[in-house]
Amino acid sequence: MKTLKALFAAIIFIGFTTGAVAQDQSEATISASAEIFRVLEIEHRADLNFGVIFLGQTATLNPQNDTRDNVGSLGQEEEFGLFSVSGNPNAEFSVTLPGSITLNHSEGSETGSINLSLADYYGYSTTDSYDAEEVTQINDGNNANLNDNGDGYIWVGGQIDLTGTSPENGVYSGDITVTVDYNTF
Numbered sequence: 001m002k003t004l005k006a007l008f009a010a011i012i013f014i015g016f017t018t019g020a021v022a023q024d025q026s027e028a029t030i031s032a033s034a035e036i037f038r039v040l041e042i043e044h045r046a047d048l049n050f051g052v053i054f055l056g057q058t059a060t061l062n063p064q065n066d067t068r069d070n071v072g073s074l075g076q077e078e079e080f081g082l083f084s085v086s087g088n089p090n091a092e093f094s095v096t097l098p099g100s101i102t103l104n105h106s107e108g109s110e111t112g113s114i115n116l117s118l119a120d121y122y123g124y125s126t127t128d129s130y131d132a133e134e135v136t137q138i139n140d141g142n143n144a145n146l147n148d149n150g151d152g153y154i155w156v157g158g159q160i161d162l163t164g165t166s167p168e169n170g171v172y173s174g175d176i177t178v179t180v181d182y183n184t185f
Contacts, residue, residue: 038150040087042180045128048081048156055162063123063155066132081156084128085180089150096179097122097140103160103172112168114160118176121157128153143183154178 051072053059060069063080072078087093099119105112123135126147135155138144146152156176 037088037091037182038086040085040091040093040180040182042154042178043084043086045082045084045153046079048158048176049077049079050158050160051076051078053160053162055166058159058161058163060121060159061157062121063130063135063157064121064132064137067157080123080130081176082128083154083156083178085144085146085152085154087146087150087182089148090145091150092143092145092183093152093180094141094143094183095122095124095138095154096181097138098176098178099140101174101176103174105168105170105172107170112172114162114165114167114172116174117159117161118156121159123155123157125153125155126151130155 048061050059050061052074053070054073057070059071060067061071061078061080068078085093097118100115100117102113103116105114119139120137122138124138124144125131125134125136126145127134128151138154144152156178
């Protein structure tokens with residue numbers, strides 16, 4: 001009986017101790033959330049092509065107003081360059097654009113270079129079908145907004161001035177690198 005009384009006392013003691021610990025606890029809840037953005041991407045769609053240009057001329061392609069001066073001679077088609085940008089719908093992004101690049105000639109043993117001026121010859125639209133009325137000027141450091149589907153298009157033109165220069169005949173080429181980055185979320 002002593003053992004039973006001791007066992008009963010131990011169970012009661014444990015019950016009071018457990019109750020005392022439970023009264024010292026407290027709890028709270030927080031919520032967790034995350035806003036998901038599509039990765040901002042830029043892709044090559046079309047190369048900038050002046051076609052044939054004659055010495056002594058200034059060739060201009062401007063997508064903002066469909067200027068096509070002294071380009072595409074001898075039946076070669078000129079074409080605006082085009083980048084597509086995709087990301088979160090209606091998101092604002094900034095654009096880094098080169099002001100000019102060097103086009104290099106590298107056929108055979110002949111070498112040389114000419115300057116391609118790009119500043120002021122960039123355009124932006126939210127449709128990939130070219131329409132000069134839909135293309136607005138965009139400059140280095142400017143901001144633009146993607147459309148409701150998360151798309152935008154950077155049109156590239158430029159100017160090559162061959163007045164007063166005598167570059168070698170042949171094809172000249174170079175790379176135009178454009179960078180885009182979200183501004184705010």
